[in-house]
Amino acid sequence: MNLTVRDHPIAFVVAPTGRIDHGSADPFLLALQEVIPTCSAGSRPLILDFSAVQYISSAGLRSLMVAARQIKAAGGRIGIAGVQPLVREVFAIARFELVIPCFEDVDAAARSLA
Protein backbone atom coordinates (compact mmCIF):
# COMPACT_ATOMS: atom_id res chain seq x y z
CA MET A 1 0.00 0.00 0.00
CA ASN A 2 1.17 3.49 -0.91
CA LEU A 3 -0.61 6.72 -0.15
CA THR A 4 -0.46 10.11 -1.81
CA VAL A 5 -2.17 13.38 -0.90
CA ARG A 6 -3.44 15.33 -3.90
CA ASP A 7 -4.49 18.91 -4.46
CA HIS A 8 -8.12 19.62 -5.20
CA PRO A 9 -9.82 23.04 -5.13
CA ILE A 10 -12.58 22.08 -2.68
CA ALA A 11 -11.40 18.89 -0.90
CA PHE A 12 -8.48 17.02 0.62
CA VAL A 13 -7.88 14.03 -1.60
CA VAL A 14 -5.96 11.04 -0.28
CA ALA A 15 -5.24 8.25 -2.73
CA PRO A 16 -4.07 4.88 -1.40
CA THR A 17 -2.91 2.30 -3.92
CA GLY A 18 -2.60 -1.47 -3.91
CA ARG A 19 -3.75 -3.70 -1.06
CA ILE A 20 -4.95 -2.51 2.34
CA ASP A 21 -4.57 -5.74 4.26
CA HIS A 22 -3.63 -6.81 7.77
CA GLY A 23 -0.03 -5.74 7.18
CA SER A 24 -0.86 -2.25 5.91
CA ALA A 25 -4.02 -1.36 7.88
CA ASP A 26 -2.04 0.34 10.66
CA PRO A 27 0.17 2.51 8.40
CA PHE A 28 -2.99 3.35 6.43
CA LEU A 29 -4.73 4.57 9.59
CA LEU A 30 -1.68 6.53 10.75
CA ALA A 31 -1.45 8.25 7.36
CA LEU A 32 -5.17 9.14 7.50
CA GLN A 33 -4.79 10.45 11.04
CA GLU A 34 -2.16 12.90 9.85
CA VAL A 35 -4.75 14.45 7.53
CA ILE A 36 -7.74 14.30 9.89
CA PRO A 37 -6.88 17.42 11.99
CA THR A 38 -7.12 19.54 8.84
CA CYS A 39 -10.57 18.13 8.01
CA SER A 40 -12.48 19.41 11.03
CA ALA A 41 -15.73 21.36 10.94
CA GLY A 42 -16.07 24.03 8.33
CA SER A 43 -13.02 23.01 6.33
CA ARG A 44 -12.83 20.95 3.17
CA PRO A 45 -14.05 17.31 3.16
CA LEU A 46 -11.66 14.37 3.08
CA ILE A 47 -12.09 12.26 -0.03
CA LEU A 48 -10.40 8.92 -0.34
CA ASP A 49 -9.69 8.15 -3.96
CA PHE A 50 -9.94 4.35 -4.01
CA SER A 51 -9.58 3.92 -7.76
CA ALA A 52 -6.18 2.22 -7.36
CA VAL A 53 -7.11 0.03 -4.36
CA GLN A 54 -7.40 -3.62 -5.42
CA TYR A 55 -8.21 -5.20 -2.07
CA ILE A 56 -9.20 -4.20 1.44
CA SER A 57 -9.33 -6.62 4.37
CA SER A 58 -11.39 -6.39 7.55
CA ALA A 59 -8.45 -4.68 9.30
CA GLY A 60 -8.30 -2.09 6.51
CA LEU A 61 -12.04 -1.50 6.83
CA ARG A 62 -11.61 -1.07 10.56
CA SER A 63 -8.99 1.63 9.91
CA LEU A 64 -11.52 3.39 7.68
CA MET A 65 -14.13 3.15 10.42
CA VAL A 66 -11.79 4.66 13.01
CA ALA A 67 -10.87 7.51 10.65
CA ALA A 68 -14.50 8.16 9.68
CA ARG A 69 -15.60 8.33 13.31
CA GLN A 70 -12.76 10.70 14.21
CA ILE A 71 -13.65 13.02 11.34
CA LYS A 72 -17.36 12.96 12.13
CA ALA A 73 -16.65 13.61 15.81
CA ALA A 74 -14.68 16.71 14.78
CA GLY A 75 -17.60 17.86 12.63
CA GLY A 76 -15.85 17.07 9.34
CA ARG A 77 -16.98 15.08 6.29
CA ILE A 78 -15.52 12.01 4.59
CA GLY A 79 -16.35 10.15 1.39
CA ILE A 80 -14.84 7.49 -0.84
CA ALA A 81 -14.55 7.84 -4.59
CA GLY A 82 -13.91 5.58 -7.55
CA VAL A 83 -14.13 2.28 -5.68
CA GLN A 84 -13.39 -0.70 -7.96
CA PRO A 85 -16.33 -3.10 -8.41
CA LEU A 86 -14.96 -5.98 -6.30
CA VAL A 87 -13.88 -3.67 -3.47
CA ARG A 88 -17.30 -2.04 -3.65
CA GLU A 89 -18.88 -5.47 -3.17
CA VAL A 90 -16.73 -6.00 -0.09
CA PHE A 91 -17.96 -2.63 1.21
CA ALA A 92 -21.57 -3.70 0.70
CA ILE A 93 -21.10 -7.13 2.32
CA ALA A 94 -19.37 -5.59 5.34
CA ARG A 95 -22.14 -2.91 5.52
CA PHE A 96 -19.62 -0.09 5.11
CA GLU A 97 -21.67 1.71 2.49
CA LEU A 98 -23.83 2.82 5.41
CA VAL A 99 -20.79 4.21 7.24
CA ILE A 100 -18.97 6.15 4.54
CA PRO A 101 -20.73 7.42 1.41
CA CYS A 102 -19.31 6.10 -1.87
CA PHE A 103 -19.17 8.22 -5.03
CA GLU A 104 -18.48 7.65 -8.70
CA ASP A 105 -15.33 9.78 -8.74
CA VAL A 106 -13.49 12.47 -6.81
CA ASP A 107 -15.33 15.36 -8.45
CA ALA A 108 -18.74 13.85 -7.71
CA ALA A 109 -17.68 13.31 -4.08
CA ALA A 110 -16.37 16.87 -3.81
CA ARG A 111 -19.53 18.36 -5.26
CA SER A 112 -21.69 16.35 -2.89
CA LEU A 113 -19.66 16.81 0.29
CA ALA A 114 -18.22 20.33 -0.05
Place this chain on the structure above:
Amino acid sequence: MKKVVFWGTRGSLPIALTADAVRHKVMAALTAANGRRFASRSELADFVDGLPFATAGTFGGHSSCVEIVTGGPEHIICDMGSGARPLAQAKLAAYGAARPQVYHVFISHLHWDHLMGFPFFLPMYIPGNRIVIHGCHDRLEEAMRLQMRAPCFPVDYSQAGATIEYHAMTPGQPHAVAGLTVTPHRQLHAGDSYGYRFAGQGRCVVYSTDSEHKLEDNGERQGFIEFFQAADLVVFDAMYSLAEAVSVKADWGHSSNVVGVELCQAAGARRLALFHHEPVNDDEQLGRLLDETRRFEAITREGRAPLEIISAYDGLVVDL
Protein backbone atom coordinates in the same frame (compact mmCIF):
# COMPACT_ATOMS: atom_id res chain seq x y z
CA MET B 1 -15.64 -37.85 14.28
CA LYS B 2 -18.45 -38.60 11.88
CA LYS B 3 -20.81 -35.67 11.90
CA VAL B 4 -21.92 -32.50 13.62
CA VAL B 5 -25.57 -31.92 14.55
CA PHE B 6 -26.81 -28.40 15.21
CA TRP B 7 -29.57 -28.36 17.84
CA GLY B 8 -29.52 -24.64 18.60
CA THR B 9 -27.96 -21.93 16.45
CA ARG B 10 -29.52 -18.64 17.60
CA GLY B 11 -27.52 -16.02 19.50
CA SER B 12 -28.32 -14.43 22.85
CA LEU B 13 -32.02 -15.34 23.13
CA PRO B 14 -34.20 -18.15 21.73
CA ILE B 15 -36.82 -17.00 19.25
CA ALA B 16 -39.85 -18.60 17.58
CA LEU B 17 -41.29 -18.26 14.12
CA THR B 18 -44.36 -16.00 14.25
CA ALA B 19 -47.74 -16.54 12.56
CA ASP B 20 -46.95 -13.63 10.29
CA ALA B 21 -43.66 -15.20 9.20
CA VAL B 22 -45.36 -18.54 8.44
CA ARG B 23 -48.04 -16.74 6.41
CA HIS B 24 -45.29 -14.97 4.47
CA LYS B 25 -43.65 -18.33 3.66
CA VAL B 26 -46.93 -19.92 2.53
CA MET B 27 -47.62 -16.97 0.26
CA ALA B 28 -44.12 -17.12 -1.20
CA ALA B 29 -44.49 -20.87 -1.87
CA LEU B 30 -47.89 -20.47 -3.53
CA THR B 31 -46.57 -17.60 -5.61
CA ALA B 32 -43.68 -19.79 -6.76
CA ALA B 33 -46.09 -22.65 -7.59
CA ASN B 34 -48.05 -20.24 -9.80
CA GLY B 35 -51.14 -22.45 -10.07
CA ARG B 36 -49.18 -25.59 -10.92
CA ARG B 37 -50.79 -28.99 -10.15
CA PHE B 38 -48.73 -31.88 -8.80
CA ALA B 39 -49.30 -35.43 -10.03
CA SER B 40 -47.87 -37.07 -6.91
CA ARG B 41 -46.64 -36.36 -3.40
CA SER B 42 -43.06 -36.90 -4.51
CA GLU B 43 -43.47 -34.37 -7.31
CA LEU B 44 -44.76 -31.92 -4.71
CA ALA B 45 -41.84 -32.77 -2.39
CA ASP B 46 -39.38 -32.12 -5.23
CA PHE B 47 -40.97 -28.74 -5.85
CA VAL B 48 -40.79 -27.81 -2.16
CA ASP B 49 -37.16 -28.94 -1.97
CA GLY B 50 -36.38 -26.62 -4.86
CA LEU B 51 -37.73 -23.55 -3.05
CA PRO B 52 -35.34 -21.18 -1.27
CA PHE B 53 -34.54 -22.29 2.30
CA ALA B 54 -36.10 -19.07 3.65
CA THR B 55 -39.40 -20.08 2.00
CA ALA B 56 -39.52 -23.83 2.61
CA GLY B 57 -37.49 -23.95 5.83
CA THR B 58 -36.36 -21.88 8.80
CA PHE B 59 -33.10 -21.36 10.64
CA GLY B 60 -34.87 -22.06 13.91
CA GLY B 61 -34.68 -20.25 17.19
CA HIS B 62 -33.00 -22.39 19.83
CA SER B 63 -29.92 -20.97 21.51
CA SER B 64 -26.47 -22.59 21.23
CA CYS B 65 -26.24 -26.38 21.40
CA VAL B 66 -24.10 -28.42 19.02
CA GLU B 67 -23.42 -32.14 19.07
CA ILE B 68 -20.33 -33.87 17.70
CA VAL B 69 -21.05 -37.48 16.78
CA THR B 70 -17.88 -39.56 17.08
CA GLY B 71 -19.32 -42.99 16.44
CA GLY B 72 -18.05 -44.00 19.89
CA PRO B 73 -20.25 -44.85 22.89
CA GLU B 74 -19.95 -41.44 24.61
CA HIS B 75 -21.76 -38.27 23.55
CA ILE B 76 -20.06 -34.91 22.90
CA ILE B 77 -22.06 -31.70 23.23
CA CYS B 78 -20.99 -28.06 22.95
CA ASP B 79 -23.02 -25.72 25.15
CA MET B 80 -26.37 -26.25 26.84
CA GLY B 81 -28.53 -23.57 25.22
CA SER B 82 -32.23 -24.20 24.69
CA GLY B 83 -31.33 -26.59 21.83
CA ALA B 84 -30.41 -29.09 24.56
CA ARG B 85 -34.11 -29.86 24.98
CA PRO B 86 -34.70 -31.40 21.50
CA LEU B 87 -31.27 -33.04 21.79
CA ALA B 88 -32.35 -34.68 25.05
CA GLN B 89 -35.58 -35.92 23.43
CA ALA B 90 -33.62 -37.46 20.56
CA LYS B 91 -31.29 -39.23 22.99
CA LEU B 92 -34.15 -40.60 25.06
CA ALA B 93 -35.89 -41.80 21.90
CA ALA B 94 -32.68 -43.55 20.81
CA TYR B 95 -31.56 -45.05 24.13
CA GLY B 96 -34.53 -44.94 26.50
CA ALA B 97 -34.14 -44.51 30.22
CA ALA B 98 -32.93 -48.05 30.80
CA ARG B 99 -29.59 -47.76 28.98
CA PRO B 100 -27.22 -45.44 30.90
CA GLN B 101 -25.21 -43.05 28.75
CA VAL B 102 -22.16 -40.82 29.20
CA TYR B 103 -22.47 -37.20 28.08
CA HIS B 104 -19.47 -34.88 27.75
CA VAL B 105 -20.61 -31.26 27.72
CA PHE B 106 -18.18 -28.46 26.81
CA ILE B 107 -19.28 -25.03 28.01
CA SER B 108 -18.05 -21.99 26.09
CA HIS B 109 -19.01 -19.58 28.87
CA LEU B 110 -21.54 -18.98 31.59
CA HIS B 111 -23.99 -16.62 29.89
CA TRP B 112 -27.55 -17.78 30.18
CA ASP B 113 -28.17 -18.47 26.49
CA HIS B 114 -25.46 -21.16 26.71
CA LEU B 115 -26.72 -22.81 29.91
CA MET B 116 -30.52 -22.42 29.90
CA GLY B 117 -31.22 -25.80 28.30
CA PHE B 118 -29.57 -27.79 31.11
CA PRO B 119 -32.68 -27.97 33.37
CA PHE B 120 -34.53 -29.40 30.32
CA PHE B 121 -31.80 -31.89 29.44
CA LEU B 122 -33.75 -34.95 30.57
CA PRO B 123 -30.76 -37.34 30.90
CA MET B 124 -29.73 -35.32 33.97
CA TYR B 125 -32.79 -36.65 35.84
CA ILE B 126 -32.15 -40.30 34.99
CA PRO B 127 -30.12 -42.38 37.46
CA GLY B 128 -27.25 -44.25 35.86
CA ASN B 129 -26.39 -41.51 33.37
CA ARG B 130 -23.05 -39.78 33.77
CA ILE B 131 -22.68 -36.16 32.71
CA VAL B 132 -19.20 -34.62 32.63
CA ILE B 133 -19.24 -30.85 32.27
CA HIS B 134 -15.96 -29.54 30.88
CA GLY B 135 -14.95 -25.90 30.92
CA CYS B 136 -12.36 -23.30 31.80
CA HIS B 137 -14.37 -21.02 34.11
CA ASP B 138 -13.75 -21.15 37.87
CA ARG B 139 -17.44 -20.62 38.56
CA LEU B 140 -18.76 -23.22 36.10
CA GLU B 141 -20.46 -25.44 38.68
CA GLU B 142 -21.83 -22.45 40.57
CA ALA B 143 -23.43 -21.10 37.36
CA MET B 144 -24.97 -24.49 36.49
CA ARG B 145 -26.48 -24.72 39.97
CA LEU B 146 -27.59 -21.09 40.09
CA GLN B 147 -30.27 -21.41 37.41
CA MET B 148 -31.79 -24.50 39.07
CA ARG B 149 -32.71 -22.95 42.37
CA ALA B 150 -35.79 -21.20 43.75
CA PRO B 151 -37.10 -18.74 42.79
CA CYS B 152 -35.62 -19.18 39.28
CA PHE B 153 -36.66 -22.78 38.60
CA PRO B 154 -39.07 -25.26 40.25
CA VAL B 155 -36.66 -28.20 40.30
CA ASP B 156 -33.55 -27.88 42.42
CA TYR B 157 -30.19 -28.98 41.04
CA SER B 158 -29.98 -31.52 43.86
CA GLN B 159 -32.87 -33.44 42.23
CA ALA B 160 -30.54 -34.58 39.43
CA GLY B 161 -30.61 -38.38 39.18
CA ALA B 162 -27.53 -38.62 37.00
CA THR B 163 -23.98 -38.35 38.27
CA ILE B 164 -22.75 -34.88 37.35
CA GLU B 165 -19.00 -34.24 37.34
CA TYR B 166 -17.00 -31.16 36.55
CA HIS B 167 -13.72 -31.13 34.68
CA ALA B 168 -11.66 -27.95 34.78
CA MET B 169 -9.73 -27.48 31.54
CA THR B 170 -6.64 -25.36 30.91
CA PRO B 171 -6.69 -23.06 27.87
CA GLY B 172 -4.06 -23.95 25.29
CA GLN B 173 -3.59 -27.46 26.72
CA PRO B 174 -4.75 -30.56 24.85
CA HIS B 175 -7.04 -32.82 26.91
CA ALA B 176 -7.98 -36.41 26.06
CA VAL B 177 -11.76 -36.86 26.25
CA ALA B 178 -13.83 -39.72 24.78
CA GLY B 179 -11.09 -40.67 22.33
CA LEU B 180 -10.65 -37.10 21.08
CA THR B 181 -8.02 -34.45 21.75
CA VAL B 182 -9.80 -31.31 22.94
CA THR B 183 -7.95 -27.99 23.19
CA PRO B 184 -9.63 -24.89 24.66
CA HIS B 185 -8.74 -21.40 23.43
CA ARG B 186 -9.49 -18.21 25.34
CA GLN B 187 -11.72 -15.73 23.49
CA LEU B 188 -12.63 -12.08 23.95
CA HIS B 189 -16.09 -11.85 25.53
CA ALA B 190 -17.53 -10.39 28.74
CA GLY B 191 -16.30 -12.70 31.51
CA ASP B 192 -14.19 -14.61 28.92
CA SER B 193 -15.37 -17.36 26.64
CA TYR B 194 -13.52 -20.43 25.35
CA GLY B 195 -13.51 -22.06 21.95
CA TYR B 196 -12.81 -25.79 21.66
CA ARG B 197 -10.81 -27.60 19.01
CA PHE B 198 -11.79 -31.27 18.72
CA ALA B 199 -9.37 -33.55 16.88
CA GLY B 200 -9.55 -37.27 16.33
CA GLN B 201 -10.02 -40.02 13.76
CA GLY B 202 -8.32 -37.81 11.15
CA ARG B 203 -10.89 -35.03 11.51
CA CYS B 204 -10.95 -31.66 13.25
CA VAL B 205 -13.89 -29.50 14.35
CA VAL B 206 -13.58 -26.08 15.99
CA TYR B 207 -16.43 -24.62 18.05
CA SER B 208 -15.80 -20.91 18.46
CA THR B 209 -18.75 -18.81 19.56
CA ASP B 210 -19.26 -15.61 21.53
CA SER B 211 -15.88 -14.41 20.41
CA GLU B 212 -14.97 -10.88 19.40
CA HIS B 213 -11.90 -10.30 17.24
CA LYS B 214 -9.79 -7.20 17.63
CA LEU B 215 -8.56 -6.68 14.10
CA GLU B 216 -5.68 -4.46 15.16
CA ASP B 217 -4.21 -7.19 17.38
CA ASN B 218 -1.99 -9.33 15.20
CA GLY B 219 -1.04 -11.69 18.03
CA GLU B 220 -4.69 -12.49 18.66
CA ARG B 221 -5.20 -13.07 14.94
CA GLN B 222 -2.24 -15.45 14.73
CA GLY B 223 -3.56 -17.35 17.75
CA PHE B 224 -6.89 -17.95 16.02
CA ILE B 225 -5.27 -18.89 12.71
CA GLU B 226 -3.40 -21.61 14.61
CA PHE B 227 -6.56 -22.60 16.51
CA PHE B 228 -8.54 -22.98 13.23
CA GLN B 229 -5.61 -24.55 11.33
CA ALA B 230 -6.77 -26.98 8.62
CA ALA B 231 -10.06 -27.63 10.44
CA ASP B 232 -12.70 -29.63 8.58
CA LEU B 233 -15.39 -27.42 10.12
CA VAL B 234 -15.24 -24.13 12.03
CA VAL B 235 -18.41 -23.11 13.88
CA PHE B 236 -18.09 -19.33 14.05
CA ASP B 237 -19.88 -16.48 15.82
CA ALA B 238 -21.11 -14.39 12.86
CA MET B 239 -23.74 -12.43 14.76
CA TYR B 240 -23.01 -8.94 13.42
CA SER B 241 -21.93 -7.29 10.21
CA LEU B 242 -18.30 -6.18 10.20
CA ALA B 243 -19.34 -2.50 10.29
CA GLU B 244 -21.43 -3.10 13.43
CA ALA B 245 -18.74 -5.23 15.08
CA VAL B 246 -16.13 -2.47 14.81
CA SER B 247 -18.40 0.47 15.65
CA VAL B 248 -21.71 0.56 17.53
CA LYS B 249 -21.35 -3.04 18.73
CA ALA B 250 -17.63 -3.00 19.43
CA ASP B 251 -16.91 -4.66 22.81
CA TRP B 252 -20.26 -6.51 22.72
CA GLY B 253 -18.27 -9.72 22.35
CA HIS B 254 -19.26 -10.99 18.89
CA SER B 255 -17.86 -11.24 15.40
CA SER B 256 -18.90 -11.12 11.73
CA ASN B 257 -19.14 -13.28 8.62
CA VAL B 258 -16.29 -11.32 6.98
CA VAL B 259 -13.82 -12.02 9.80
CA GLY B 260 -14.92 -15.67 9.87
CA VAL B 261 -14.05 -16.06 6.20
CA GLU B 262 -10.71 -14.27 6.55
CA LEU B 263 -9.60 -16.35 9.53
CA CYS B 264 -10.69 -19.62 7.89
CA GLN B 265 -8.91 -18.67 4.66
CA ALA B 266 -5.72 -17.83 6.54
CA ALA B 267 -5.99 -21.07 8.52
CA GLY B 268 -6.68 -23.24 5.48
CA ALA B 269 -9.92 -24.50 7.01
CA ARG B 270 -12.23 -26.54 4.77
CA ARG B 271 -15.68 -25.43 5.88
CA LEU B 272 -17.15 -22.50 7.81
CA ALA B 273 -20.52 -22.60 9.57
CA LEU B 274 -22.04 -19.20 10.38
CA PHE B 275 -23.47 -19.49 13.88
CA HIS B 276 -24.99 -17.57 16.85
CA HIS B 277 -27.45 -15.78 14.56
CA GLU B 278 -28.71 -12.37 15.56
CA PRO B 279 -32.29 -12.84 16.90
CA VAL B 280 -33.45 -9.79 14.91
CA ASN B 281 -32.52 -11.41 11.56
CA ASP B 282 -35.34 -13.32 9.89
CA ASP B 283 -34.89 -16.30 7.55
CA GLU B 284 -34.65 -14.12 4.45
CA GLN B 285 -31.98 -11.92 6.01
CA LEU B 286 -29.99 -14.95 7.15
CA GLY B 287 -30.33 -16.45 3.66
CA ARG B 288 -29.02 -13.24 2.11
CA LEU B 289 -26.14 -13.16 4.60
CA LEU B 290 -25.17 -16.67 3.55
CA ASP B 291 -25.24 -15.72 -0.16
CA GLU B 292 -23.14 -12.63 0.55
CA THR B 293 -20.65 -14.58 2.64
CA ARG B 294 -20.20 -17.10 -0.20
CA ARG B 295 -19.67 -14.23 -2.62
CA PHE B 296 -17.13 -12.63 -0.26
CA GLU B 297 -15.22 -15.92 -0.07
CA ALA B 298 -15.20 -16.21 -3.86
CA ILE B 299 -13.91 -12.69 -4.53
CA THR B 300 -11.19 -12.92 -1.86
CA ARG B 301 -10.09 -16.50 -2.62
CA GLU B 302 -6.93 -15.54 -4.55
CA GLY B 303 -5.76 -18.97 -5.66
CA ARG B 304 -6.53 -20.72 -2.36
CA ALA B 305 -8.63 -23.87 -2.24
CA PRO B 306 -12.32 -22.92 -1.93
CA LEU B 307 -13.72 -22.57 1.58
CA GLU B 308 -17.18 -24.09 1.81
CA ILE B 309 -19.63 -21.85 3.64
CA ILE B 310 -22.83 -22.93 5.32
CA SER B 311 -25.18 -21.19 7.69
CA ALA B 312 -26.08 -23.39 10.65
CA TYR B 313 -29.76 -23.99 11.36
CA ASP B 314 -31.55 -25.98 14.03
CA GLY B 315 -31.61 -29.58 12.81
CA LEU B 316 -28.73 -29.29 10.35
CA VAL B 317 -26.50 -32.38 10.18
CA VAL B 318 -23.04 -31.91 8.68
CA ASP B 319 -21.11 -34.99 7.58
CA LEU B 320 -17.41 -34.62 8.23
